Amino acid sequence: MKIRVILIIIVLLGSTFALLNSNAQSQEANFTIVIETNLGNARREAYAYYLATVLPYLGINVELRFLPFSQFVGDLLFVSPKPYGIGIVGFVGGSVIAPDFYDLYHSQGFFGDLIYQLSSEEWQSWLPNDPGSGGITQREVDNLIGNMTNSLDLLGERKQLTLQFQQMFMEQLLYDYPLLAPIGIFSIWHGLENFDPEEGTFGSAYLGAYWGNENPSDRQNNASTIAVRLASITGNFDPLQVADSETKQLLEGLFPQLLMFSKKDYSPHPFLAKQFNWTTWYNAPNPDPMVGGTIDIPYGRMDFWINDDWVWRYPNGTVFGPVTVDDVKFSFDLRTVPHTLINGKSAYQYIDHVETNATEGRVSVFVSLPRVDDIITFGDMDIVPYGLLGGDLHFANGTTINALNDTIYNPFETEEWNAFENNPVQSGPYYIDFSDVNQYKLGEYIYKWANPDFTFPNEWDSPNFDLRSPEAEDAYFFAWADDPNTAEHEKPTKMTINQFYYPIVWDFNAELSLFEAGEVDLTSPTAFGANELQAQINDPRFDVHIVSTTATADLLIFNLLDPNLKKYNVRRAIAHMVDKESLNYIIMNLQDPQDSPVKPFFKNNYYSDQWKIPFDYEAAKSFMRQEGYAVPDNPPTLPIFSSVDMMGVMDDSLQLDGLYNAPAQPEIVQSEVAETSMIQSNAWIFLAGIVILPVRMKKKSVFKEKRK
């Protein structure tokens, strides 16, 4: 009997100690993850610090690695296995007409393959067996994304598929977790009627903006002028060669484009084209000329019928001739000839060919595997005059070449192109006379005038478009002008803003003075600090506007092959620990949460936050426990902050005003000035700090094989 008692005592004692230890062990971390982002991005570093503080509450220890951006991108794209558990980065680019997830979440997509590693056997065999993901396979994910990408029925089938994907992503996939979406902030003098911040000044002018009675009297410009400061402009005004944003802004409205796209949702408006039609079928020409015939893949045809009353006009008022279908075809061909030096030609390489019918005034574009982006690629293309630049071109030394056929000489060096670059013939709602070369120097100013010969295409001329569009879903492009609810001011008959005034002032700080003095109408208050922003918000003379952008939020990109993070429930638990309301104060409480893989930019049609993951500590613990992890009552350890590769790495984005403590070397000062200027002219980019990863370019390369 005594032995039994002793045995019981021993077992009880042992169990008690074991239990105590097991409790003690629950204070240990379940696992440690590395969070990696680019050094110097204060916002992302703050997100990382936040996670390092909160994740220990789930028994997840965090080590932080802030790396130079190039090294971070290298880790994201090209290192395997990934050296991090979570990478924090955002994307810009991608389709602007409708959400397209092929690049990001399709296993054959560029980022899906390289960053998320969705094509790996390990992931494809794991996903169906992950209890948190409910048995879904990557093939099913790919199919859904493929169907979305191929659907041109934007507001019908594609919208439904997008909603379906959003639910799937949030409830079963969570390959990443989006935080807060970037926004743009700018101030404008009060009183511009019909002004639409999303459309910007030019878009609003085109839609009938004008200065009304509420415009304060201390504004210096007249009621038909919008004044905008430019830092500097180049001396080349050929739209095909201009790459800097300031000169591009100057050229806005000078050259024909087939369609005008709303900056709100990139819906097309009539412009040079008065009618537009889009059809698809599964009968594409075989890309292999040796075989010939057709193959059963989607094939698309865009038809544009152009207005016949647009004319090319020299700045002095002399008319050069009408804008024709030949100009459109030439402008496309010029971008695709092998020797051209034009930027962005790769965007056009998947357009098969272009046909014209001068009698009908029709331009037809043929595309294999058409995607929604093709409409903006072609519709947004700046058009230049074939009659001036499409024939024989002459060099000063007497050499003559043909614009499209020569493969040796650079046509931009010819006399015809030089003349065009210096003071181009134009055909748009506005024109500029560049004939005085001193006019566009620093300290000078430029006027952009309303074109008296411009005929305003105020609505689609498409009474019979339904007859040409056998499929109802193809008709959505025409909804804009035919909708009786379209506001009247969107159908103006003439330009109410008859001039844009551009003082050219390099010093960015001067912009604030010019703005407050009423000399210019726009500025970016965030570039001058929070106090200035608050002051302008409070000043009744100014209106501060917030606009959405096409960039994604910063994403917590999970390493899906990490033994712990490969579990949906763990990823979900981490998402539940993100308090976006707190995070929002990092950017002055001005951003919108992105609670879906779709960018809030698409809020009018596609974006839905109905599957959002709220901050919920109890839910987070529950998801961890479902996977067998112990959750400590208190965080077991303090965060560990690691920093690697400090050599030569300095932090630029933490700056407030860039003041140095000691005299700086001249070259450094110069680079600082340039940097400051860039930041201030794109204030929202600085604020959002989105790192540009060229989704669009990569997408094309991904589709290359597929299209072949």
Next chain:
Amino acid sequence: MTIFSKYPLIIILSLVALMVTSAGVNVFVRHEPISRSQLTSELNVKVIEIGRSELDLLQPISETPLPTYFLNSSRMFTILYLNMNFMGTTTVDGIQMIGQPTIIMDGVVYPIRSRYNKFRMFLTLTQGTHIISLVNMGISSSAGLYVPIFSHTSFIVQVGSYFETISLSSFQTAYQLNATYDPNQGFNSNLAHLDKAFIQPSVIDGNYTVFNATLEGTGFVGYLPANDSFTPIPSAIFLQTADGIRNISTSGIEETKSFGENIPIANFISMYPIGFDSPPYSGNPNMTFFGADVVSFRGQTNGSVVSVTETTPTTSATIPEEPSTPSSLNLELPIVFGSVIMALVLLIRRNKK
């Protein structure tokens, strides 16, 4: 039977003692007290703004025991906005330098690398009271002897739905730091992580926290881009408590203060230089880089440790936060095995009977 009944307890207690002892073993490479006779700070540091954001700034609502800010928030985690200014210069071999600004919150070190002397940072705070220190570290030289110099300032941020007046409890901490520098370790900037454990607590003794520290790769002076000809120099040791942060010598007795449960009562921080940089790598002026290591002790009311309260400071005990593993964690297997073995022994003996 009476004899056997005593064995399990003896064995278990022996195992416990063994594990506790083994956790306390330290290996010292070399004992080398740090000389810091010529420390003078020329590095100014101050807080410009504190708030939830640039548009939601706070003013201190009390100046005792330190400038104290109240952040009205019922959220579990609240992000604090800090706008700071680091001024002042020092020289190394005639080269003008700036220091490395560093934020230490509740013993957690946030090193910052910025060529600008004004910048902002965001910290995540839980509900309760937090001690935040700003430290600016630099290097000074005198007759070939390099020493770290610094300036610092501290303040308190209380996060909650209402402000509670802060009262501090005092107790003493005795400590001893044994610092070593291992010249064989050399320097490689890629290996100069900040999270290396250089201080290891050994013995926790009543109300005195006595511990030894091993400092490996204490620091050096040299250009980062060319990792040669480094001069080793010692680190600086800080003690952060509820009443701020101060520089301490390698051994002695310091009074520490606490303002409640679960707040670190003593954070020992070793900051050691890892070189300096020069244009074009860091812009201008030159900048010194520092690494850091921390060991924190905090009182808790959790059942597994003795609480620290205002009224019973002398009975307080502390547990190491990192990097050592709490000794109790190693007990499970020995105890289970011990229990099983003893049970088997007893069963065998019973069967023999």
